[in-house]
Amino acid sequence: xxxxxxxxxxxxxxxxxxxxxxxxxxxxxxxxxxxxxxxxxxxxxxxxxxxxxxxxxxxxxxxxxxxxxxxxxxxxxxxxxxxxxxxxxxxxxxxxxxxxxxxxxxxxxxxxxxxxxxxxxxxxxxxxxxxxxxxxxxxxxxxxxxxxxxxxxxxxxxxxxxxxxxxxxxxxxxxxxxxxxxxxxxxxxxxxxxxxxxxxxxxxxxxxxxxxxx
Ligand code: AMP
Numbered sequence: 001x002x003x004x005x006x007x008x009x010x011x012x013x014x015x016x017x018x019x020x021x022x023x024x025x026x027x028x029x030x031x032x033x034x035x036x037x038x039x040x041x042x043x044x045x046x047x048x049x050x051x052x053x054x055x056x057x058x059x060x061x062x063x064x065x066x067x068x069x070x071x072x073x074x075x076x077x078x079x080x081x082x083x084x085x086x087x088x089x090x091x092x093x094x095x096x097x098x099x100x101x102x103x104x105x106x107x108x109x110x111x112x113x114x115x116x117x118x119x120x121x122x123x124x125x126x127x128x129x130x131x132x133x134x135x136x137x138x139x140x141x142x143x144x145x146x147x148x149x150x151x152x153x154x155x156x157x158x159x160x161x162x163x164x165x166x167x168x169x170x171x172x173x174x175x176x177x178x179x180x181x182x183x184x185x186x187x188x189x190x191x192x193x194x195x196x197x198x199x200x201x202x203x204x205x206x207x208x209x210x211x212x213x214x
Contacts, residue, residue, distance in 0.1 A: 001026060002101060003079045006178055007109035009167045010116035010123075011193045012200060014132050016109060017081035019201050026077040031064055031085075033130050034071070036156075056163030058085055058170055065092045072096070085175045090182075105211065106182035107204065109193035113168075120164050124153040137196060 001024060005013045014030060021028035035053050038046040045067070049059045058064075068083050069092075084090040094102065111119075122135040124144075128151035133140050140147050158167065182188040189211055193200045 001077055001079075001104045002097070004084070004103055004106040004182070005079065005081045005109065006106055006175070006182070007193065008111060008116055008171045008175075009164070010119040011109040011111040012119065012197060013081050013109055015138070015197045016107075016193070016201060016204060017079055018132075019197075020204065021079045023205065024077070024079070026079050027075055028079050028081060029068070029071050029083070030081040031068065031083040032081070034067060035059065036125075036130065054157055054163070056158045056166035056170065058174060061086055061088045061092070065089060068093070069096050084178060087177055087181060090178055103182075103185075103187060105189055105208075106178070106185075106187050107208075108179055108182075108188055108190045109200070110190055111193045115194050116168070117164070120159050123156065123159055125156055127152050127154050 003020070003024075003026070005017050005020075007013050014032070017028050017030060035045075035049055039050055039053060045063070048063055051057075052059045064083065064085075065088075068080070068089075072078055072080075080093075084093055097103065119134065119137070122137065124133045124135060124140075125131070126133075126146035126149060129146060129149045131146055131148050132138070133146075133153060140153065144153050145151070146153060157163070179188065179190075189207055191200060191204050191207060195203075
C-alpha cells in the first residue's frame with residue numbers, strides 16, 4: 001500500500017508510522033528523520049534546510065519535493081510520515097505517481113491541543129537511531145538512554161516553546177488543508193490520537209481493515 005500519515009505535530013505520527021510500517025511491511029519514510037540526519041552531517045541539504053527546521057518553519061517545497069521523489073523512486077509500497085505538508089507538495093506527489101500507482105490512503109491522526117503540548121514537551125529522541133520516547137507516556141527502560149541501541153536521548157531543539165508555537169501555526173496555515181484535499185479524493189481515514197499509542201494503533205488497524213475490505 002501507499003499511505004500518507006497526516007496530523008499536527010505531536011499527534012503521534014512517528015510512533016504510529018514505525019508500528020504500521022512494521023505491521024504492513026512497507027518502507028517508512030519520514031522527512032523529519034531525513035532532515036535531522038542531514039543536519040547531523042551538515043550536508044549541502046542541511047545548509048539549505050537548517051534555519052527552517054530549527055525555527056519550526058517549513059523547508060521550501062522545491063527542496064523537500066526533490067528529497068521525497070528520490071526516496072520513493074523504485075518503491076512499490078511506502079508509508080510517508082511528515083510529507084506532504086502543503087497542497088503544493090501533495091500535488092507534486094500525485095504528479096510523481098501518475099505513471100505508477102496513486103496514494104491509497106491518507107490517515108489523519110487528530111489530537112487535541114493539550115495532548116499535543118504534553119506530547120511534544122515530554123518527547124525524547126535517540127541521538128543515534130532516532131527512536132522516539134516520552135518521559136511519561138513511553139519512558140525508556142534506563143532514564144536518558146535508548147532501549148534499542150543504548151545511545152543518549154535528547155530533546156529536539158524544535159520541541160521547545162517558541163518553535164512548538166510556530167509549528168502549530170504552520171500546521172494550521174499550511175497543512176490542515178490537506179485533510180480536505182484527501183477527503184475530496186475519498187482517501188481520508190480519521191483516527192483520534194488522544195488515547196495512548198497502543199490503543200490508537202489497534203483502532204488504526206481495525207479501521208484500515210474495514211476500509212480496505214470495503
Ligand atoms: P517532523 O519530524 O515531521 O516534525 O519535522 C521536523 C521539521 O522538519 C519540520 O518542523 C520542518 O521544519 C521540516 N520538515 C519535515 N517535513 C517537511 C515537509 N514535508 N515540508 C517542509 N518541511 C518539512
